[in-house]
Amino acid sequence: MWSSLPGAHALHEHAVRLTRHLTxxxxxxxxLRWSALAALMGVTSMTRAAGFPATAExxxxxxxxxxxxxxxxxxxxxxxxxxxxxxxxASVSKLYTAAAALDRWGPQKRFxxxxxxxxSVSGHTLQGDLVLEGAGDPGLTxxxxxxxxxxxxxxxxxxxxxxxxxxxxRFGPVECVTTDRCRARERSRxxxxxxxxxxxxxxxxxxxxxxxxxxAGADARVSGCFSARPLPRVVNNVKTVASGSTGISxxxxxxDGRDTLVLSGRINRxxxxxxxxxxxxxxxxxSAATLQQRLQEADITLQGGxxxxxxPPADGARPLASVDGKPLQELLLRMLNYSNNFMADMLALxxxxxxxxxxxxxxxxxxxFVSREVPDHGPVRLASGSGLTPESSTSAHGLVALLSTMYxxxxxxxxxxxxxxxxxxxxxxFIRRGSDLFQSHVMVKTGTLNEPVPVRAIAGYFRTESxxxxxxxxxxxxxAATPYLNWRKTLEAVSEDLTPMIANH
Numbered sequence: 001m002w003s004s005l006p007g008a009h010a011l012h013e014h015a016v017r018l019t020r021h022l023t024x025x026x027x028x029x030x031x032l033r034w035s036a037l038a039a040l041m042g043v044t045s046m047t048r049a050a051g052f053p054a055t056a057e058x059x060x061x062x063x064x065x066x067x068x069x070x071x072x073x074x075x076x077x078x079x080x081x082x083x084x085x086x087x088x089x090a091s092v093s094k095l096y097t098a099a100a101a102l103d104r105w106g107p108q109k110r111f112x113x114x115x116x117x118x119x120s121v122s123g124h125t126l127q128g129d130l131v132l133e134g135a136g137d138p139g140l141t142x143x144x145x146x147x148x149x150x151x152x153x154x155x156x157x158x159x160x161x162x163x164x165x166x167x168x169x170r171f172g173p174v175e176c177v178t179t180d181r182c183r184a185r186e187r188s189r190x191x192x193x194x195x196x197x198x199x200x201x202x203x204x205x206x207x208x209x210x211x212x213x214x215x216a217g218a219d220a221r222v223s224g225c226f227s228a229r230p231l232p233r234v235v236n237n238v239k240t241v242a243s244g245s246t247g248i249s250x251x252x253x254x255x256d257g258r259d260t261l262v263l264s265g266r267i268n269r270x271x272x273x274x275x276x277x278x279x280x281x282x283x284x285x286x287s288a289a290t291l292q293q294r295l296q297e298a299d300i301t302l303q304g305g306x307x308x309x310x311x312p313p314a315d316g317a318r319p320l321a322s323v324d325g326k327p328l329q330e331l332l333l334r335m336l337n338y339s340n341n342f343m344a345d346m347l348a349l350x351x352x353x354x355x356x357x358x359x360x361x362x363x364x365x366x367x368x369f370v371s372r373e374v375p376d377h378g379p380v381r382l383a384s385g386s387g388l389t390p391e392s393s394t395s396a397h398g399l400v401a402l403l404s405t406m407y408x409x410x411x412x413x414x415x416x417x418x419x420x421x422x423x424x425x426x427x428x429x430f431i432r433r434g435s436d437l438f439q440s441h442v443m444v445k446t447g448t449l450n451e452p453v454p455v456r457a458i459a460g461y462f463r464t465e466s467x468x469x470x471x472x473x474x475x476x477x478x479x480a481a482t483p484y485l486n487w488r489k490t491l492e493a494v495s496e497d498l499t500p501m502i503a504n505h
Contacts (some may be wrong), residue, residue, distance in 0.1 A: 051079015054496040055474055058489070062482045066396040069472035069501055071464075072407050078470065078501045083397040084378060087475040090447025091339045092399065092457040093387030096380075098332045098419060099402060100369040101347050102412045107329035111137035111350070115148050116317040121157060129162035129304070130320070131313050132291060134199025134284070136170050137325040138346035139334065141202055142226040142290055144323045149294040151321035163304035164292060166284045169312040171349045171357040172197025173282065178388045179451065184279050187253045193388075194279035194342045196349065199308075201290050203342045204283040206232045206252065208261060211273040216242035220267050225275050227297065230261075231289050232280070237264040246271050252278040257285075284308040310356065329415045336419030336445055337427055341386035348385025359384055370402070377401045387447055390455070399459045399473035407461070407469060420445050420460050430487050434495020437465075441502045442472075448487070454478040456490040462498060464505040472498060 052067045059065040059081070066085035069078045101109075113135045119128015137144075174196035176182040184193040194204035207225035220238035224230040238248055248265040259281055267274065280286040288306040295302055325331070335343040345362070351369075352361035366382040377398045383389035406416045420443040423431040431446060432439060444460035459473035474494050476485060 050081075051501065052081040052474075052497045054493040055476075056081055058476055058485070058493055063476045063478055063485060065474070065476055067472075067474040067497075068396040068400045069462075069470060069498065070400050070404070071505060072404055072469045072471055075404075078505070079497065080396075083400075084395045085475075086379060086381075086393040086395055087457075087477045088390050088392055088449065088453075088455045089387060089394050089399070089457045089459075089475060090449045090455045091341075091344075091387040092445055092447035092459050092473070092475070093382060093385065093392055093394075094336055094339065094344045094447075095399070095402060095445050095459060096366055096370065096382055096394075097344045097348050097351075097385040098336060098416060099373075099406050099412075100351055100366055101328060101332065102406075102416060103369060103373060104351060105328055107327060107412070107415045109328040110324040110326070111135040111140075112322055112324050113137055113140060113144065113148070114319050115152065115321040116313045116319050118314055118317050119162060120318075121155065124156050124158040126152075126157050126160045126162070126320075129165050130160050130302075131165045131167055131317065132199060132287065133313050134166065134168045134170060134172070134197065134287070135325070136198040136346055136350045138203075138340075138343035138350075139326050139331050140200065142294070144325070145201065145291050145294045146297075147323045148321045149291070149298045149300065152295075152300060153298050155320065157300060157320075159301045159303070160295075161303050164288060164295075164302055164306045166199050166288045166291075166306070166308045167311065167313060168197045168199040168284045168308065169310050170198035170355050171352075172199060172284060172310075174345075174349065175358060177359055177383065178390075180388060185254065185281055187251060188279045189249075189251050191277040191279050192341045195281065195283055196342070196345050197283035197287075198346075198349070199287045200283035200342070200346070201287045202226075203340065204286065205277045205279050205342075206230075206259065206261060206286070207275055207277050208232070208234060208263075209273045209275050210238055210248055210263065210267055212267050212269040212271060213240035216240055216269055220263075222263065227293060229293070231286070231293060233258065233260040235260060235262045237262070239266050240269050241266045242269060244268065246274065248274055248276060250276045250278055252280070254281040257282070259286075282308075329418070332415065332419045337421060339446075341388055344386040345384055345388075351385075359389075370398075374398075374402050374405045387449075390449060390452060396459075396473040396475055399475075400471045403459065403461060403471035403473070407471065417443055417461060431491060433488055433491035435499045437502055438495035438499050441465075442498065446487075447475075450484075453480060454482065454485045456485055456487060458490070458494060462502055464502050466505060468505055470501065470505070 067081040068083040180193040208230045211221040348362035349357045351365040383391045424439040442462045447457035449455035457475040
């Protein structure tokens with residue numbers, strides 16, 4: 001990077017003075033500034049920043065950068081800036097997870113969750129334990145548990161003499177390797193840091209619905225999102241107000257293995273209900289509580305209590321009910337559009353070749369996919385499928401190689417690109433930055449981390465004005481002393497660099 005060369009800063013200031021009084025556009029002034037700097041330094045700075053002058057200015061502010069843009073029909077490189085720098089990709093990692101999952105299973109893969117027993121049904125009683133076998137379905141919901149329980153009712157079962165066992169033998173609870181998830185064992189104010197288990201349900205998050213009380217000053221009313229009674233213990237400090245905005249804060253705390261949602265704030269008496277999501281501390285126990293509530297709602301009594309096991313069901317276990325999850329193409333749409341960390345890491349663990357799986361096994365599966373299927377990628381380290389792990393690293397060149405590989409797989413490419421967002425109509429409003437041409441001609445996945453250093457990454461495809469396909473990736477990583485980098489500044493720089501590529505090809 002030119003900014004690390006001896007005397008570079010002074011030369012840059014001289015280049016600024018040379019161009020300061022010219023009556024040209026800001027972009028033109030930047031280009032002239034880079035040309036002047038290259039001439040003054042006698043090095044190849046301009047060549048290395050070709051096509052990415054606006055992004056290069058962020059490098060001057062102290063951020064490490066890796067950027068590349070390429071036309072996919074001709075393999076022509078339109079721009080690059082230290083494209084092989086190894087940087088943290090954050091949630092852009094999910095592109096690797098999606099590609100590896102499509103490669104392994106194809107778009108119609110479904111995960112099947114089953115209820116089994118070693119006992120027998122006598123009259124209306126199941127004599128023995130009821131076992132839920134967690135299949136590692138990243139999209140399993142309370143609605144699926146309702147379907148399982150209705151199948152028991154259809155068999156005439158009204159009473160279970162044994163226990164409800166939750167089997168997470170495929171993986172779980174997975175050892176935490178990031179600060180976020182390790183802290184979430186005891187408390188959390190987020191939903192994204194949920195722990196991982198093959199028997200997780202509802203993305204391993206508790207959900208409660210907060211509604212206005214009957215009058216101003218009254219406590220808000222709280223129910224479950226999927227039932228009248230909330231599943232976790234709730235401490236409700238939310239008050240109903242006659243005017244003003246609604247503001248609700250929530251923290252999940254865990255004491256002696258029991259989760260509690262502590263709610264505070266206010267809710268306007270004339271507003272709609274608000275759903276509040278917070279990660280749970282123990283996904284398998286949350287699954288047990290959810291299924292137990294569905295049994296109670298169906299008037300099926302359970303005599304023996306609940307327990308979690310890491311043992312697979314016995315070979316002779318009898319299936320009583322099953323539910324197929326949503327096809328992979330739908331799971332990927334949700335995972336990528338909403339950058340769902342739980343879903344991404346669940347899929348990566350499902351890809352592992354060893355059970356019970358840990359994140360190291362998921363890493364091996366993802367990196368093996370890259371080595372086997374993505375030519376000319378270069379080094380990669382994927383410590384998780386979600387990108388929550390700052391130890392992950394790749395390059396802009398590698399990301400473009402991945403995007404190029406998927407573009408050339410006609411049976412998978414439409415489903416792969418479908419999960420990305422077009423800024424001017426995607427669900428995430430923060431990416432609606434830059435020129436109109438940029439916002440309507442790119443399909444992207446973004447990644448964000450703020451600890452231990454700021455990370456802003458964006459990668460995806462673009463369509464040129466003449467209809468040609470291209471791929472690009474831009475990653476910026478801060479240094480320990482670097483100030484915060486917001487998305488507005490990042491996206492405006494990327495847009496400024498990509499817009500001419502889109503318009504001129």
